[in-house]
Amino acid sequence: MKKLTGFAAAFIAAVSAAVSAVPAVTIADNPIVQTSYTSDPAPLVHDGVFYMYTGHDADGAKDYVMPDWKCFSSTDMQNWTDHGTILSESTFKWAGENSAWAAQCIERNGKFYMYVTVVPANGGGRAIGVAVADSPTGPFKDAIGKPLCGPDWAFIDPTVFIDDDGQAYLYFGNPNPYYVKLNEDMISYSGSITKVDMTAEGFGTKADGGRMYVEGPWFYKRGDMYYLLYAANGIPENIAYSTAPSPTGPWTYRGVIMPSEGRSFTNHCGIVDYEGHSYFAYHSGALPGGSGFQRSVCIEEFSYNADGTIPTIKMSSSGPKQLHSLDPFVRNEAECFCWEEGIETEKCSEGGLDIANIEKGDYVKIKGVDFAEGAESFTASIASAENGGSIELHIDSPDGDIIGVCEVPSTGGWQEWQEVTCPVEISGEHDLYMKFTGGSGFLFNVDWWKFGGSGETADDGSLYHSTFERSADGWSGRAGAEISVTDEVSFSGEKSAKVTDRTSSWQGIVKKLGNAFASGNSYSFSARAMCPDEDTVFHLTFQYTEGEEVKYTKIDTVDAEKGKWVQLCGNDFGIPEEASDMYVYVETNSGIADFYVDEMTAAGEGTDLSSPDFMKVIRGDVDNNGSVTLFDLVHARRGLTEGFTDAYSEKAADIDRSGSVQVNDLVLLQKYLLGAVNGFTAE
Ligand code: FUB
Numbered sequence: 001m002k003k004l005t006g007f008a009a010a011f012i013a014a015v016s017a018a019v020s021a022v023p024a025v026t027i028a029d030n031p032i033v034q035t036s037y038t039s040d041p042a043p044l045v046h047d048g049v050f051y052m053y054t055g056h057d058a059d060g061a062k063d064y065v066m067p068d069w070k071c072f073s074s075t076d077m078q079n080w081t082d083h084g085t086i087l088s089e090s091t092f093k094w095a096g097e098n099s100a101w102a103a104q105c106i107e108r109n110g111k112f113y114m115y116v117t118v119v120p121a122n123g124g125g126r127a128i129g130v131a132v133a134d135s136p137t138g139p140f141k142d143a144i145g146k147p148l149c150g151p152d153w154a155f156i157d158p159t160v161f162i163d164d165d166g167q168a169y170l171y172f173g174n175p176n177p178y179y180v181k182l183n184e185d186m187i188s189y190s191g192s193i194t195k196v197d198m199t200a201e202g203f204g205t206k207a208d209g210g211r212m213y214v215e216g217p218w219f220y221k222r223g224d225m226y227y228l229l230y231a232a233n234g235i236p237e238n239i240a241y242s243t244a245p246s247p248t249g250p251w252t253y254r255g256v257i258m259p260s261e262g263r264s265f266t267n268h269c270g271i272v273d274y275e276g277h278s279y280f281a282y283h284s285g286a287l288p289g290g291s292g293f294q295r296s297v298c299i300e301e302f303s304y305n306a307d308g309t310i311p312t313i314k315m316s317s318s319g320p321k322q323l324h325s326l327d328p329f330v331r332n333e334a335e336c337f338c339w340e341e342g343i344e345t346e347k348c349s350e351g352g353l354d355i356a357n358i359e360k361g362d363y364v365k366i367k368g369v370d371f372a373e374g375a376e377s378f379t380a381s382i383a384s385a386e387n388g389g390s391i392e393l394h395i396d397s398p399d400g401d402i403i404g405v406c407e408v409p410s411t412g413g414w415q416e417w418q419e420v421t422c423p424v425e426i427s428g429e430h431d432l433y434m435k436f437t438g439g440s441g442f443l444f445n446v447d448w449w450k451f452g453g454s455g456e457t458a459d460d461g462s463l464y465h466s467t468f469e470r471s472a473d474g475w476s477g478r479a480g481a482e483i484s485v486t487d488e489v490s491f492s493g494e495k496s497a498k499v500t501d502r503t504s505s506w507q508g509i510v511k512k513l514g515n516a517f518a519s520g521n522s523y524s525f526s527a528r529a530m531c532p533d534e535d536t537v538f539h540l541t542f543q544y545t546e547g548e549e550v551k552y553t554k555i556d557t558v559d560a561e562k563g564k565w566v567q568l569c570g571n572d573f574g575i576p577e578e579a580s581d582m583y584v585y586v587e588t589n590s591g592i593a594d595f596y597v598d599e600m601t602a603a604g605e606g607t608d609l610s611s612p613d614f615m616k617v618i619r620g621d622v623d624n625n626g627s628v629t630l631f632d633l634v635h636a637r638r639g640l641t642e643g644f645t646d647a648y649s650e651k652a653a654d655i656d657r658s659g660s661v662q663v664n665d666l667v668l669l670q671k672y673l674l675g676a677v678n679g680f681t682a683e
Contacts, residue, residue, distance in 0.1 A: 002549065002578055003529065004321075004428040006191075006212075012216070014252045015048035019235055021036050023137065026294060028541065028610070029078055029317070029319045029339060030158065030297055030298040030299065030300075030315075030316055030317050030318060030319035031284070031286055031287050031296030031297055031298045031303060032052065032072065032074075032080050032296075032297055032298065032319065032663065033054070033072055033296065033297060034071075034078065034287060034296075034339060034340050034341070035340065035343065035344055035345050036056055036057075036059075036070070037056070037057035037058075037059065037287065037290070037294040037295055037296055038054035038056060038057070038072075038283070038295070038296055038297040039054060039055040039056070039066070039102075039103065039268065039283045039295040039296075039297065040054065040055040040102035040103065040157075040216070040268040040295075041053070041054055041268065041269070041281035041282065041283060041297040042054070042102070042103060042105060042159075042270045042281075042297075043106040043269050043270045043271070043272040043279065043281050044104075044105050044107070044136065044272070045272055045273070045274050045297075046107055046136050047476055047478065047479065048072050048075065048475075048476020048477040048478070048481075048482070048483060048510070049074075049075055049136075049226045049476060049509070050074050050075065050076075050077065050272070050274045050279075051071055051072070051073045051082070051105070051136050051137075051670070052071070052072045052073070052281065052297060052299075052579065053069060053071050053103060053104065053105050053114070053421070054069065054070050054071070054072070054297050055069060055070075055100060055102060055103065056068050056069065056070050056085070056100070057293055057294050057295050059289075059294070060079030060135070060294075060301050061293050061294070062118060062293060062294070063293060064101065064293060065091060065098045065277060065293070066095070066098055066099070066100045066101060066208075067088060067098055067100055068085045068086045068087065068088040068089065068100055069085070069086060069088075069100055069103050069116065070082075070083070070084065070085055070086060071084075071136070071137050071138075072088040073136075073137075074323050075323070075324065075472065075476065076275075076323045076324045076325075076326065076367075076368065077274070077279070077299070077301075077319070077320045077321070077322060077472070078229060078319065078320070078321075078323075078334050078338050078367040078368060079323040079326055079337055079338050079366055079367055080102035080323075080336065080338070081113075081333055081335060081336040082335040082336075082345045082353050083137040083138075083487055084345065084347065084353050085115055085137060086137050086138040086139075086140060087103075087116070087140040088100070088129050089118050089587050091131060091140065091142055091532075092116075092118055092129045092131075092142050093142065094120050094121060094145070094146055094147070095118035095119065095120060095121060095129065095306055096119045096120065096121040097119070099117070099118045099119035100116065100117070100118060101116075101117035101118070101126070101156055101157065101160065101452065102116075102117050102156065102157040102158070102268055103115060103116040103117065104158055104159050104160050104215060104218075104270070105136065106160045106161075106162065106168075106186075107136070108162060108168070108184075108186050109117070109364075109621060110134070111132055111133070111134060111186075112129070112132065112134070112135065112136050112138075112140070112539055113130055113143070113160070113186045113187070114130065114131045114133070114140055114349035115128055115129070115130050115148070115158035115159075115160050115170060115172075116128070116129045116130070116131065116155040116158070116309065117129075117157060117158065117172075118156075118416075120147060120150070120151045123151070123613070124151030124152070124153075125150055125151035125152045125153035125154070125155065126149070126150060126151060126154075126155050126156050127147035127149060127150030127151045127152070127155055128142075128147060128148050128149040128150055128155055128158045128170070128172055129141045129142065129147055129148060130142075130144060130145055130148045130186070130187050131185075132187065140164070140436075143187040144188075147169075148187065148188075148189070148420065149170070149172070149189075149193060151182060154174060154175070154176060154178070155178070156172060156173065156174050156215060157172050157173065157174065157215050157216045157217060157268070158170055158171070158172040159171045159172065159217045159218050159219045160182070160219070161220050161221065161247075163221065163247055164221075166184065166210070167179060167181060167247070168181070168182035168183075168184075168186060169182065169219060169247050169248075170182055170189070170376040171228065171654060173195075173196075173215070173217070174214060174215035174216075175213070175214055175215065176196065176198060177196040177198070177213060177217055177228065177230070178193050178194060178195050178196065179193075179194055179196065179219075179247075179248060180192075180193045180194065188208075194248070194500075194649055195482075196215055196249065196251070197249075198211040199251075200253075201250075201251075201252060201253065202242055202249065202250060202251035202252060203233070203242060203244075203251065203252035203253055203255055204240060204255070206233055206234065208234075208530045209559040210234075211576075212230075212232040212233055212240050212253065213230050213232060213240075214230065214231045214232055214233070214234060214237055214533055215230065215231050215237075215266075215268075215480055216230055216237075216266075216267070216268040216269065217229065217230045218230035218269050218270050218271060219247075220272075221247070221272065222304070222308060224245070225244075225245070225308050226243060226244045226245070226246065226247050226507045227241055227242075227243055227271070227310075228233065228241060228242050228243075228244070228251060229241040229257065229269050229271060229310075230242075231266060231268055231269075232256070232261070233256075233265050235265045235266075236260035236265040236266075236267075237260055237265065237266050237267045237531065238256050238257075238258060238259050238260040238267065239256070239257045239258040239267050239282060239308060240253070240255060240256045240257060240258055240271045241254050241255070241326070242254055242263070243308075243562060247598075254310070256312065257269070257280070257310050257312060257313055258280070258282060258312070258313050258315070259312070259314075261284070261315055261645065262285055262286055262315050263284060263285030263286065263290050263291060263292075264283060264284050264285040264290070264292045264295045266283070266292060266295070267282050267283060267284070268282065268283055269281060269282045270282075271310075274482075274484055274498075275323055275483075275484055275649070276482065276484060277301055277320070277323070278301065278302055278303060278572070279299055279300070279301055279302075279305060279314050279320060280299065280300050280301075280302055280310075281297060281298070281299045282297075282298055282299075282300075282315070283295040283296060283297050283298065284296060284298055284315055284521055286298060286315070286317065288606060291550050292449050294325065298315060298316075298319065299319055299320060300313050300315070300316060300319065301319075301320035301321065302321065303644050306514055308392065312630045313651075321325070321461055322367055322368045322436050324368075324379055324472055324485060325368045325369065325370035325429055326366060326367070326368055326369045326370065327370065327473055327474075328369050328370070328371060328375060328432070328450065328451040329372075329375070329450060329451055329452065329453070330450060330473070330474065331448050331449075331450050331514070331635070332366070332448060332449055332450060333352055333353070333447075333448050333518065334354055334355045334380075334447055335352065335353040335354065335355055336366070337364040337365060337366050337674070338365045338366060338367035338431075339364070339365040339367075340354055340355075340362070340363065340364045340365065341357070341362055341363055341398075342357075342358070342359055342361065342362030342363070343355045343357060343358050343362050343363075343436075344356050344357040345576045346445075348415070348447050349415040349417075350381075350417060350447055352447075354383075354445045354446060354447045355443075355445060355446050356414070357442055358389075358442060358444060358445065358446075359436070359440075359441070359442060360389070360436065360437055360438055360439070360443065360444060361435070361436070361437070362435075362436050363394075363398050363433050363434060363435040364433070364434050365398070365431060365432070365433050366431070366432045366433075366434070367431050368431065368654050369427060369429065369430055369431065369432040370428075370429045370432065371426045371427050371428055371429070371453075372427065372428075373413070373427055373453075374392070374425075374426065374427040374453050375403075375424050375425075375426050375427070375451035375452065375453035375625060376423060376425070376451075376453035377421055377423055377424060377451065377453060378391075378393060378404050378421065378422055378423075378424045378449065378450075378451050378452075379421040379449065379450055379451040379452065380406060380408075380419070380420055380446055380447075380449040380638070381417050381418070381419050381446065381448050381449070381453075382408045382411065382417070382418060382419075382444050382445065382446050382447070383411045383413060383414055383416050383417050383418065383419055383444060383445045383447070383449040384408060384409070384410050384411050384414070384443065384445070384582040385410070385411075385412065385413050385414045385416075386410060386439075386441060386443065386444075387438065387439055387443075388406050388407070388408035388409045388410050388411075388438065388443060388444050389408050389436060389437055389438020389439065389443035390406060390407050390408055390437050390438060390442060391405070391406040391408060391420075391434050391435070391436060391446075392405050392434070392435040392436075392437055393405065393406070393424060393432065393433075393434060394432075394433040394434075394435055395426060395430040395431065395432060395433070396430055396431050396433075396435065397431075397556075398435055400433065400435045403424045403425055403426040404422050404423060404424030404425070404426075405422060406422035407420065407421050408420055408438075408443070408444045409421070410652075411444075412452060413605055414445055414609070415445075415619050418569045424451065424453075424638065427597075434446075434449070435588065436604055442562075450646055457647050461608075462471070462517045462602060462603040463517070463523065463602045463603055463604065464511070464602050465599075465600070465601045466511070466598070466599075466600040466601075466619065467492070467493050467495075467496045467598065467599060468493075468495045468496050468598060469484050469492075469493045469494060469495050472485055472497060473511075473600075474512070475510065475511045475597075475600065476509070476510060476511075476623075477499065477508075477509065477607075478506070478507055478508045478509060478510035478585050478587070479502070479504070479506060479507045479511075480501070480502075480503065480504075480507055481497050481499050481500065481501055481502045481508060481509070482499070482500045482501040483497050483500070483509050484497070484498050484500070485497055485498075486498045486596075488506040488596075489530065489532070489596055490596075491528040491596075491598035491599050492563045492598060492599055492618065493528070493598075494597035495595065495598075496530075496596045496597060497509055497598070498594060498595075498596050499586075499594060499595050499596070499597065499651045500594045502592040502593075502594070503590045503592055504592065505587060505589060505590050505591055506587045507587070507592070508585050508586045508587035508588065508595075509585060509586050509597055510583050510584070511583065511584055511585070511600070512582070512583050513582040513583060513584065513602075517575065518576055518584055518603075519544075519575050519576060519578060519579040519580065519582075519591070520575065520576075520577045521574075521605065522572045522575070522604045522605040523572075523573055523575065523577055523602055523603065523604060523605060524569075524570065524571040524572060524573065524601075524602065524604070524605070524607045524608070524609045525555050525556075525568075525569070525570050525573055525601070525602050525609070526538060526540075526567060526568065526569040526570075526599070526600070526601045526602075526609035526610070527540050527567070527568045527569075527584075527586050527597055527599070527600045527601075528565050528566070528567055528568075528597060528598045528599045528600075529558075529560060529565070529566055529568060529586055529595060529596070529597050530560065530563065530564060530566070530590075530595060530596045530597075530598075531560060531562060531563075531588070531593050531594070531596075532562065532563050532594070532595075532597040533562065533593045533594070534591060534593050535560065535561055535562050535586060535618075536559075536560045536562075536563050536589075536591060536593065536595065537557060537558070537559050537560070537589035538557070538558050538560055538566065538568055538586060538587075538588055538589075538641070539554050539555075539556070539557050539568070539586070539587050539588070539589060539655075540554070540555040540556045540557075540568035540569075540570065540584065540585075540586055541554055541555065541584070541585050541586075541587055542554075542555050542582070542583070542584055543575065543576070543582065543583040543584075543585065544575070544576065544579035544580065544581060544582045544583070545579070545580050545581040546576060546578045546579060547578070550581075551576075551579075551612075555568070555570035555573050555584070556568040556569055556570045557589070564599070564625050565625070567610065567612045567622070567648075569587065569609050571608055571609060571610070572606065574606050576645070584602070585623070586600075610646075610647060610648075611647055614642060618652060619654075619655055619657075620632055620652060620653075620655060620669050620672060621652045622635040622636045622649045622651065622652045622653045623635045624646075624647070624648050624649060628669075628672070628673070631672070632652070632653075632669065632673075633666065633669050633670060633673060634648050635649060635653070636649075636665065636666055636669055638667060639661060640653070640661055640662075640665075640666065644661070653665055653666075653669070655668040655669055655672075656668060
């Protein structure tokens, strides 16, 4: 959409009388995308990431001018990473122009299937096409080279769902819903396309006596109930829904979820659960310049009623609450933000996207950045074919306090990348605004950024050291498991990561290894794990791709008693020469019980991660069971006289942190156990 300055002008004109009283558009966090107009949202949760697939409404169009589909992702529900155009109508050689209407993507057996609406160039109506990819962000290719369903003018807006018995269903249609049973290959179907009988009981009654259903179905199951949500009631559309005890009915009309509002005469929804929260995605014309043909995807959090019905949901400009704060001490992609004004995104020569077409006064907002104990430096990868400019780092508002300014030189090209660094001073959690200044014209592009300083987690020489005190630190649920940062238990500090919603033992918690890990080299890996409900065998596993094949190697395997923390540790683990696309994860040998992990660490070759230097030890917990009891005193006495059996016990028994265990440590421990002191004072 480029240049919110243009739309800001329109917006200001529209509300000129009250402009000073109107909250600045810049503080809104809904719609989730501002760099282009997006429509027809289709959410997908995969491997701990919330993906949002959208249509794309062309700027200034007076009709549906929709050339392609885009994808955005988030792990905190406020900052969204732009993955760009992931599928275009031109991929379907049989499709006409500007016909890329609503779509939905689903994963099956490691492949991603995107069902789309397009108009075949040869006429005959609209049609449902299907594209396939190996990753959620593509590249997608036409799976069958022809329409899957259609052509037929009624065949628009596919929604797809795989039932518990493995049967996949595709619903679609305007002004009537249709369904068809997909085969397991997801690119063909069995039986005929069935037109749903729209009874008044199933689909409600409008004021004019017709049925409520119009288009844009979203089909899914929750518990034993099947849900069909849809755009309803004619123009302007609202979102209503029906439920059924089986995937094909009989349907019962349940009422309106989202009344019509928001400057778009259509609406289109998607619903999904993520990290224990329920989210409702829709579109409106809320972005300045917005209309029925310049729509924008928004999202709201909601809770189901106890009987499974869906409450009325109102459009908001704030969107859902942020799930985790953002860690500024790791590389953050510039195309991940909560809000922007004036910038665009484009393909980056280094992979992914960069932010571009930046002019003086433009900015990006990154929400909920946790600088913890403090950041001291800021580094960004920038490129400029012109004179560069500077990045002003403001906190809490675009004109808030400046915590640092980074000068950006010319680098000789818009894709000639160079790192710039400047000092900053900031601690605690803030919204970060990167405001760009300089001369006239385009200033520079930004690929990524990160802060350095005492708040960094990896200040011990490790390649990562995830304590979960501030964020999930790039860990996510593996293969459908969910993870959350929790203060229910911890190995050290206040928090750990909890792994839930497992239906298989290999579902656990996973982290993708970045550029710091090279194939052919050796690294040390460690993780702490605990299952509160049953004895468990934990694996710390390394996953990589060699050629076309995905391979798995156990770094370490440890038996854990119910409720006891164990360490999984593999020092100097060799990464195979040809390995790419590498991950580490914690899984269990069997069972699907929830478990917790903490203190996930990786370091270079020669690092002993079982050494006390890499341990967050609970002082006094000499038997390493997570609590301090009389047994610890017994263990400490025995250690002092006979020698300690392991490094953890010795460090835990060194109560005064003098570097060695002596009699006064036992005295301090005894005093604590007798209640004479409330805790251990710092050394
Ligand atoms: O985006 C084009 C059409 O508008 C969709 O296919 C409908 O659901 C409506 O949102």
